[in-house]
Amino acid sequence: MTRYLTRRLAHAALLLLAVSVFSFALLQLAPGDFFAPLKLNPQISARTVEGLRAQYGLDRPWPVRYGHWLRGVFHGDLGPSFAYNSPVAPLLAVRARNTLLLTGTAMLWAWLIAIPLGIVSAVRRGKWSDRAGGVVTSALLTIPDLVLFLAILLLAVRSGWFPTGGMVSTAFGELSGRGRAMDIAYHLFLPALALAIATLPALVRHIRSAMIEVLQAPFIRAARAHGISEYRVLLRYALPVAANPLISLFGFSVATMLSASLLVEVILSWPGIGPLLLEAILAKDVYVVLGTVMLSSVFLVLGNLVADLLLFAVDPRIRMES
Amino acid sequence: MGALVLLAAFQFLILFAGFFAPYGFAAQDREQPFAAPTTVHFWDTQGHFHLRPFIVDSESSEARVYPVRFFVSGTPYKIAGIIPAQVHLFGVEQPGRIFLMGSDAYGRDQFSRFLFGGQSSMLAGLIAALLSVSIGILVGGIAGYYGGWVDELLMRGGELFLALPWLYLLFAVRAALPLHISQWEVFLLLVSVMGLIGWARPARLIRGVVLSAKQRNFVVAARGFGASDAYLLRRHVLPQTYGVLLTQMTLLIPQYVLAEVTLTFLGLGVGEPLPSWGTQLASLQQYYVLSSYWWMFLPALLLIPLFLVFYAAADALQEIHKTVAL
Numbered sequence: 001m002t003r004y005l006t007r008r009l010a011h012a013a014l015l016l017l018a019v020s021v022f023s024f025a026l027l028q029l030a031p032g033d034f035f036a037p038l039k040l041n042p043q044i045s046a047r048t049v050e051g052l053r054a055q056y057g058l059d060r061p062w063p064v065r066y067g068h069w070l071r072g073v074f075h076g077d078l079g080p081s082f083a084y085n086s087p088v089a090p091l092l093a094v095r096a097r098n099t100l101l102l103t104g105t106a107m108l109w110a111w112l113i114a115i116p117l118g119i120v121s122a123v124r125r126g127k128w129s130d131r132a133g134g135v136v137t138s139a140l141l142t143i144p145d146l147v148l149f150l151a152i153l154l155l156a157v158r159s160g161w162f163p164t165g166g167m168v169s170t171a172f173g174e175l176s177g178r179g180r181a182m183d184i185a186y187h188l189f190l191p192a193l194a195l196a197i198a199t200l201p202a203l204v205r206h207i208r209s210a211m212i213e214v215l216q217a218p219f220i221r222a223a224r225a226h227g228i229s230e231y232r233v234l235l236r237y238a239l240p241v242a243a244n245p246l247i248s249l250f251g252f253s254v255a256t257m258l259s260a261s262l263l264v265e266v267i268l269s270w271p272g273i274g275p276l277l278l279e280a281i282l283a284k285d286v287y288v289v290l291g292t293v294m295l296s297s298v299f300l301v302l303g304n305l306v307a308d309l310l311l312f313a314v315d316p317r318i319r320m321e322s
Numbered sequence: 323m324g325a326l327v328l329l330a331a332f333q334f335l336i337l338f339a340g341f342f343a344p345y346g347f348a349a350q351d352r353e354q355p356f357a358a359p360t361t362v363h364f365w366d367t368q369g370h371f372h373l374r375p376f377i378v379d380s381e382s383s384e385a386r387v388y389p390v391r392f393f394v395s396g397t398p399y400k401i402a403g404i405i406p407a408q409v410h411l412f413g414v415e416q417p418g419r420i421f422l423m424g425s426d427a428y429g430r431d432q433f434s435r436f437l438f439g440g441q442s443s444m445l446a447g448l449i450a451a452l453l454s455v456s457i458g459i460l461v462g463g464i465a466g467y468y469g470g471w472v473d474e475l476l477m478r479g480g481e482l483f484l485a486l487p488w489l490y491l492l493f494a495v496r497a498a499l500p501l502h503i504s505q506w507e508v509f510l511l512l513v514s515v516m517g518l519i520g521w522a523r524p525a526r527l528i529r530g531v532v533l534s535a536k537q538r539n540f541v542v543a544a545r546g547f548g549a550s551d552a553y554l555l556r557r558h559v560l561p562q563t564y565g566v567l568l569t570q571m572t573l574l575i576p577q578y579v580l581a582e583v584t585l586t587f588l589g590l591g592v593g594e595p596l597p598s599w600g601t602q603l604a605s606l607q608q609y610y611v612l613s614s615y616w617w618m619f620l621p622a623l624l625l626i627p628l629f630l631v632f633y634a635a636a637d638a639l640q641e642i643h644k645t646v647a648l
Contacts, residue, residue, distance in 0.1 A: 015482065018482055019482070022482075142626055142629050142630045142633060143626055144580050144583070144622075144625055144626070144629065145580075145584075146580070146583060146584050146587060146603070146622070147622040147623070147625060147626065150603070150606055150612070150619070150622055151619075151622075153612060154612055154613070154619065157609055157612050157613040158613055164609065262493075263584065266588060267607075277493055278493075278588060278589075278590075281493060281590065282589070282590075289493075293493075
């Protein structure tokens with residue numbers, strides 16, 4: 001167990017290190033920095049700008065700055081944000097919490113809907129309900145995320161049933177604890193729904209094919225021949241075996257979820273890390289960009305790590321190997 | 323097969339946008355911002371049928387009828403960017419305007435802009451897909467053919483690219499590019515970046531094909547005759563990957579088209595006045611546009627059948643490839 005875990009952790013750490021070097025180097029390739037527009041301002045002298053750049057260490061070569069940044073990371077310091085004039089870490093923490101709330105909810109919904117749907121269509125393979133489901137999932141797969149989210153925004157704007165952005169109402173401060181939770185849930189509904197719909201079709205398809213493969217195995221036929229009830233065969237015999245590829249899928253789906261979440265957050269104005277990243281890119285607020293990219297990679301790595309651990313817990317073959 | 327024909331037809335429309343579009347992509351009519359799609363009539367108020375369709379302009383003080391004319395001469399354009407021409411498939415007499423998909427904030431014809439926008443968006447998709455696939459052949463071919471630590475190194479590197487959320491990656495790279503450069507430079511940079519970071523998936527697929535291809539008897543035989551590695555790769559191994567490559571291209575193009583559209587929508591891609599599907603959708607970021615002018619949503623909806631045709635074509639290609647291989 002420990003060996004397996006250490007290997008996985010080392011792998012994850014290496015990946016994160018590679019991503020950070022890669023993004024840091026890329027960001028330094030860009031001509032100009034956050035303070036470049038200040039140079040155009042005749043009221044600010046060139047020396048002031050140079051002073052500001054020196055204050056933030058932007059005048060040093062990038063490997064030096066990378067080393068400095070990396071050392072800071074281990075102390076919980078992700079560098080300064082120029083635009084917000086504050087450290088990146090607390091800024092990012094709030095946004096990350098919001099993104100986690102959104103993606104967590106969406107992921108829960110997507111899986112809760114996808115698992116029964118996938119199982120049912122695997123059991124009724126070839127029947128009309130399965131075919132209808134297939135048509136719906138392929139139709140949903142063809143709709144680009146951007147178009148889907150815009151359509152949902154359209155629904156919100158035109159019907160007026162849902163808030164069109166933000167995470168809380170203006171009167172949030174005056175609400176009681178329960179009222180606040182309800183308010184956030186009300187704002188969360190549409191973005192989470194959008195994200196769940198975007199990830200759902202691929203999940204259903206994977207679950208369906210995983211179940212179909214297991215249901216054809218000889219041990220399932222044997223279980224049925226022993227007269228074990230169909231429910232029990234499905235849930236106790238087939239599902240645990242089909243869970244194996246699905247857990248790996250969970251790890252992968254974190255990546256797609258994060259990309260889709262960025263778009264949802266920007267289009268439906270959810271104050272997560274997506275809009276922050278977009279603003280930071282436009283303002284060349286490099287440490288914010290770096291922090292956001294790193295954070296998304298950390299989420300991703302964590303997702304995969306959880307998937308690996310689950311696999312370890314569920315699949316005896318993997319336990320035997322290590 | 324039907325999908326392939328449809329795909330070709332769609333590309334034909336976009337390639338000859340100048341001919342099929344009644345107006346140029348920059349032609350404005352400031353008098354008619356956000357005009358609703360023009361209704362094309364065949365029956366007049368008396369209920370008589372007319373073979374030549376007509377439109378009714380009720381904007382001005384007295385309603386006027388403009389018949390739709392075919393093969394009219396209008397705004398000059400260039401076929402494939404070279405041959406000058408000015409014949410359009412259809413149009414109406416000035417000062418009448420025909421907006422099949424409505425007009426945008428500047429009174430520009432959305433239908434014409436969609437066709438012209440398709441040129442840059444499809445070109446972006448095509449170039450990026452070509453880039454990805456070429457790097458994919460190179461890396462996948464080398465990794466699959468030589469195996470060993472080269473394979474291990476290249477595929478691990480590929481995993482890095484596969485593992486990252488691609489939109490974040492694209493953003494990080496876009497952040498590295500200067501913001502204020504000419505539209506064509508933005509376009510080219512964007513396309514190359516998209517193509518460059520998308521190499522991992524085709525590389526893995528090609529590696530798989532190469533792995534099995536190099537063990538085929540005729541390849542082993544050719545090696546036995548003393549053929550060099552370069553010769554074997556070029557003559558025997560890589561040709562076996564063409565089917566996979568073609569299918570991959572068909573799948574990658576819509577993905578990159580969408581990437582271009584998404585980036586442009588977010589304000590990081592191609593900008594005005596260069597038409598692209600992304601700039602067309604960008605106006606939807608304003609709530610009032612989204613809530614009041616439904617036809618501004620039409621270009622987004624049209625992307626769905628286009629992508630459907632692409633995926634169906636990829637399926638068809640795969641089928642053809644399978645039957646040929648057997």
